[in-house]
Amino acid sequence: MDGWETRRRRTAGHDWCVIRLGIQGVIRGFDVDISYFSGNHAPRMSIQAANLEEDKLPEIPQRGTRMGAAATPEEFEAIAQLKSDEWSYLVPMTELKPGNPASSHNYFLVNSPQRWTHVRLNIFPDGGIARLRVYGTGQKDWTAIDPKDPVDLVAIAFGGVCVGFSNAHFGHPNNMIGVGGPKSMADGWETARCLDRPPVLENDENGILQVQGCEWAVFRLAHPGVITQIEIDTKYFKGNSPDSCKIEGCILTTQEEEDMVKQKWTVPVHKWKPLLPVTKLSPNENQSFDSLTLELQDVITHARFTIIPDGGVSRLRLKGFPSSICLLRPRGDSRMRFSVKTGFKANL
Structure with a gap:
């Protein structure tokens, strides 16, 4: 289970993460791979995106690889400045289909000409995802x-x-x-x-x-x-x-x-x-x-x-x-x- 796995949620809400893309560009599709998460994969997910200007990004502490704990109140407060829950939806809430490793890839096409710098992956309500692949082409302003x-x-x-x-x-x-x-x-x-x-x-x-x-x-x-x-x-x-x-x-x-x-x-x-x-x-x-x-x-x-x-x-x-x-x-x-x-x- 070499991926992102959240604890079994016992509070209201759902889990999510914000990812900064390696380069700014046009997104053509996603691969949400739940290989090996048999019995504890995320049952549903959605993906949002935003194009944020580098010089206007707030100071956000890196979450890093710390495991075994939820984000701190200070981290939630910092990331809230991005208003990521209001970003544009590229993939609406969709059920993920499990299978063997060869058939656990869930592909989604995107038809949007806009440039994006960040994506937010939402999982409902919790669970695990092995890999998120964001396919597209770089595009400079x-x-x-x-x-x-x-x-x-x-x-x-x-x-x-x-x-x-x-x-x-x-x-x-x-x-x-x-x-x-x-x-x-x-x-x-x-x-x-x-x-x-x-x-x-x-x-x-x-x-x-x-x-x-x-x-x-x-x-x-x-x-x-x-x-x-x-x-x-x-x-x-x-x-x-x-x-x-x-x-x-x-x-x-x-x-x-x-x-x-x-x-x-x-x-x-x-x-x-x-x-x-x-x-x-x-x-x-x-x-x-x-x-x-x-x-x-x-x-x-x-x-x-x-x-x-x-x-x-x-x-x-x-x-x-x-x-x-x-x-x-x-x-x-x-x-x-x-x-x-x-x-x-x-x-x-």
Whole structure:
């Protein structure tokens, strides 16, 4: 019973908990899993949600992992400031269906375009729940960003996502745009070795390995924009990082993306523009590069990351400015690549 289990309630009311989401985003569904809670699972539950501003959150002490006791009056008083019992319902009171571990998952679809930061899980009246999974996509409030600082436009926490790849034998490309730094090789994108590599490898005059074949991943940016800085981290990939890489960008409509996904990105897209030429990579190192596209007309919606010939990358950061707040960079100031429209928030 590796989960949350409350005592057998002998007072009025029902049990609940408030959970802060790892990232702000749109919720698409829930999995309320009551595996192994045979005979003492929560018979019913509901889920509420709220979008709370970080700077307006009250001071709330962490409940922690303390067991064997209910919340203290001071904790109840602090959490009451959130007024969580008044939050919007994403799942109304619903009966939970037990079963064996494989069939004890209770799935609920959510059809809401709003961003959420917190959820409240109510159980009626008490009992146990093994796991709560909140599925969705990250979504950033682009009106709240600092227009002077570049932001990672491909971050999964903001809504970036991998929409196609050639190989993911050891790790999915979505790992590269994940939250925070890499934890291990398993927390990155790693491909199988190309089987058609030559028996003896050679370099060109620039030190780039001369081999045929490559692996690639295509990402939809969280927001269309201009990429100005690129970070490629090969941490933990000491003997299996790529020799080199390149990055391209383009603008695709929703329909064009759907068509390319159906065709598994096998049809050439002539809209690709170079963001980073073929560049040598170092193992176990975080490397930064300037993008080739420093003009406003090079707004992109998608990026293609190609590694040559194969290997692993921990993190990919494509930093820049959302297209709605960018102007051409001032000619005489290399420190500030772009000027920003006054009152841009009203134009988003």
